Amino acid sequence: MNKTFKIYAVIFIIIMVILALLEVSKKEVTDWRKNFDVNEKSPFGLFVFNKEIKDLFKNNFTKIDVTPYDYYSEKNKKPHNILVVESEVDQESWNKILDEVSKGSDAMIIATRIPKNISDSIGFYNSKISFEEQNVLKLTDKKYQNDFIELDKFPSGRGFSYIKPNVQVLGKTVEKNNEDQANFIKATFGKGNIYVHCEPLFLTNYYLLKSGNVKYAQSIFSYLGDKETIWFVESNTKESSSLLRFILANPALKYAWWVFLGGIVLFIFFNVKRKQRIVPIIEPLKNTSADFVKSIGNLYLQEGDFHDMMAKKAQYFLNKVRLDLLIDTQNLDEEFSKKLQLKTGKSAELVNEAISLIKKAQDPYAGVMKEDLGRMNKLLDGILK
Known part of the structure; x- marks a missing residue:
C-alpha cells in the first residue's frame, strides 16, 4: 500500500465520520407541508x-x-x-x-x-x-x-x-x-x-x-x-417498494450505502490511471446485407413486377401492425380502420387510402402501376412513423 493511497483513505474515513456525526446529531424537523398523501405520516398527510x-x-x-x-x-x-x-x-x-x-x-x-x-x-x-x-x-x-x-x-x-x-x-x-x-x-x-x-x-x-x-x-x-x-x-x-427506498429509510443501511459509494469512487479514482494495452486496429466486416438488398431491389425494378412488390410491402406492413400495435389484421374493415387511426394518430383519409391500396395489392387480378407502388410505400411508412 503506497503512501498516496493511505492519505486518501484517511481523508475518506474522516469525511465519513463527520457525516455520520452530523446525521446522528441533527434534530428531526416536522414536515408541515400540505401534501394530502395517503402514505404520508406527516401532520398534513392522509x-x-x-x-x-x-x-x-x-x-x-x-x-x-x-x-x-x-x-x-x-x-x-x-x-x-x-x-x-x-x-x-x-x-x-x-x-x-x-x-x-x-x-x-x-x-x-x-x-x-x-x-x-x-x-x-x-x-x-x-x-x-x-x-x-x-x-x-x-x-x-x-x-x-x-x-x-x-x-x-x-x-x-x-x-x-x-x-x-x-x-x-x-x-x-x-x-x-x-x-x-x-x-x-x-x-x-x-x-x-x-x-x-x-x-x-x-x-x-x-x-x-x-x-x-x-x-x-x-x-x-x-x-x-x-x-x-x-x-x-x-x-x-402509491408508495414505492424499491430497494433503494428501503435502504435510505434505515439509518444503518443508509450509512453503509454511502460508505459503499465512497469506496467505489476511491476505487475508480486510483484505477483510472492504469496502463492500457495497445488496441489493435481491426477492419470491420463488410456489410453484405446491404449489397444483397440492393441487388434484390435492382432485380425487381428490371422485371417491373410492381404488383408483387406492393403485395410484399402490404404483407410487411400488416405484420408490423399486428406485432407493434396489437391490431387484428384479418379483416380490413371499418373497425380495423378506426383502431389504426386511434393508435397512430393519422387522419381517416390517409388510413382509408392506405387500406384501399393494401386491398389492391392483395388482389391477384388487380392492375397496378409504378405510381401505385410509390404512393402506397409513402403512405405505409408515414403511418408507422
Whole structure:
C-alpha cells in the first residue's frame, strides 16, 4: 500500500465520520407541508384517514388509482358514491364525474380548488380566502350542532364567495374577526347530488388524531347514501417498494450505502490511471446485407413486377401492425380502420387510402402501376412513423 493511497483513505474515513456525526446529531424537523398523501405520516398527510376509511364506509368502499375518465370509460356502474380528496383531476375526468352524478350517483369533492367551469356547473363561484390563524368548522344542521372541529394550524381560510339559490349550505367556517362563510354545500345535479367541502385539512393526520375530531368527519360522510363508495386516489401517490427506498429509510443501511459509494469512487479514482494495452486496429466486416438488398431491389425494378412488390410491402406492413400495435389484421374493415387511426394518430383519409391500396395489392387480378407502388410505400411508412 503506497503512501498516496493511505492519505486518501484517511481523508475518506474522516469525511465519513463527520457525516455520520452530523446525521446522528441533527434534530428531526416536522414536515408541515400540505401534501394530502395517503402514505404520508406527516401532520398534513392522509395516512390515518386511509387506514380508517373502511370503517367510515362500513367496508362498502373501493380505492381506485386511475383517473375517473379511464375508470368510467371501461365500466358501467349502478348509482354509487364518488369521493375526491384534494387531487389533480383533469377536465375530461370532471365531465365523467358530472355524467355519473346526473345518472343518480352522489359525489363528494373535498378540495381547496375546483376548475371554474365545473364550479359554475355545480352552482357556486370560486372560494374566497381569509388569513385568520384559527377558525372553527361547523355544520348547519341542528342534529350536528355539537360536531365541530377547531383548526389551529395553517387553516386555508377558504369559503365560497357566491352560492346560487338552489344550492344548500351544510357547513360554515366561523372566525373571530370575520363573518361566517360557507365551506360545505350540496347541489342537486340531474338525478344525483354533489357535495363540495373546500377545507380538506379536517381529514389530515394532525386533526384526525385529536380527540373528538373524528366525529366531524363522520358527520360529513353521513350525507352520502348507503351505497358503494369509490375513492379516486392519484396513482403517483402509491408508495414505492424499491430497494433503494428501503435502504435510505434505515439509518444503518443508509450509512453503509454511502460508505459503499465512497469506496467505489476511491476505487475508480486510483484505477483510472492504469496502463492500457495497445488496441489493435481491426477492419470491420463488410456489410453484405446491404449489397444483397440492393441487388434484390435492382432485380425487381428490371422485371417491373410492381404488383408483387406492393403485395410484399402490404404483407410487411400488416405484420408490423399486428406485432407493434396489437391490431387484428384479418379483416380490413371499418373497425380495423378506426383502431389504426386511434393508435397512430393519422387522419381517416390517409388510413382509408392506405387500406384501399393494401386491398389492391392483395388482389391477384388487380392492375397496378409504378405510381401505385410509390404512393402506397409513402403512405405505409408515414403511418408507422
